Amino acid sequence: MALLDIERLTVRYGAIQAVQDAGLSVAQGEIVTLLGANGAGKSSLLNACMGLVPLAGGEVHFDGHLISAERTEAIVRRGMTLTPEGRRVFPSLTVQENLEIGAAASRDLRQKSKMQREEMYALFPRLKERFQQLAGTLSGGEQQMLAIARSLMSEPRLLLLDEPSLGLAPNIVDQIFDIIASLRRRGVTILLVEQNAELALDVADRGYVLASGRVVLSGKPAELRSAGLERVYLGAA
């Protein structure tokens, strides 16, 4: 049984069909990447999984439970969360406060939240240096680190990562992908949405390609590469 199982998922915004009958699954311990051009429906799919946009059809199962009708915060408590596109840290909260909010889902006392915070600071030393700074004053790369650390505070078993490299300098992008690789060693399962297909396929175990809201290709990185990703991105598939 896969950790995440998406069946025939459909998302509509008014008359616009953003995702249509999409299906994918992620097994425990995997890194799966979801590729596709701008507007292919990748973010809509992730947001629908988290209950942030309503489903027009289909089902989402997490850890064997049907979660398509659950509220976002309940899904987070089940152990799945999303680091949204564009980082979206809380700019007028300090780095530390951003992290504290990240642990809002855990029912444990603050003591545990503090331990987790120390763990995050060990993983992201840059954040420790700036723990009292307002998140809005961080650089783009630091904000991305904070966004990922904040998501990890809820100790997710499955992390949905939406475009973590967007708008970052190449050396920062490398750092972010190092972090993704280290998360896998920690046992976090990841569904990664990326525009940078090459980088994503380097870290992923499997991949799916979305075009106009439909899954048009899936397989191991080598298979996807040989199928000619460029054609898919250009809409020829």
Place this chain on the structure above:
Amino acid sequence: MEFFLQQFLNALALGGTYALLGLGLAVVFSVLGLINFAHGELMTLTGYGIFYALLFGVPYPLALIIGVVLATGAAILMERVAFRPVRNSSGTTMLLTSFAVSTILHILFQNLISARPKAIAVPNSLTGAVAIADMQIGVIQLLSILVTAVSLLALTLFLRRSLLGIAMRAAAEDFNVARLMGVNANLVISTAFGISGVLAGIAGILWLFQRGSVDPLMGFLPVLKAFIAVVLGGLGSLSGAVIGGFILGFIEVGLRAYLPDGVLAYRDAISLTLVILVLFFWPQGIVARREAVR
């Protein structure tokens, strides 16, 4: 100089009341994007709560607490019954809902209680004045300033120190991302309404002390002023609401004190003109809400 200091304290007292009301509007707006025009009815409810509590012989301090508790409960109930069903609708729908709630409460007050004012006795200890240096300062004014200061301090501590307070600030900046952190949306919104109810209750008491009676329309004018204060300070900003409230208080008291008798009748028009001028130079309000850094 004495006259100036006295007027300064008056402005502080009036501005403080506007600040508390504006803060109540702003707390709800920050998490829900709704200006709750039924906020004034919460003040009125406080008034009636105190009136009936006193009628039944409840001691004065307890009656005041009953008034605040009533406004708080009503605010939370209002969200649960009226606003939650339309939470995902457009802003216009929520705004119209708040007008509907306001009108329904107003009519209920009129028909079930009375359209005429009910007098509420203000204790003698509060009607006097104390002499500080060479000035006579009204006890009610001093009390207003003190109560405002304590309320602002308590709210600031709550928002800075408690996890729920931090969650509310996070939700005010980005509601969906706060939910992705596991922040309970219903809890945050209920708390925002609860806080707005407490603030409306406290402001209601201060307002009552000034006028000595409660009628169905008691909350209308002050909440209109509070709305102006919130826009002046910057919609969505809590500190803006407080600053806007004090500015409006200072403008009103200043005009009342220093305008020549002949034009005194136009003071509301003049004060609103000043507000428009401020907005002309700071269209986003004085404390413009920072855009999220992306």
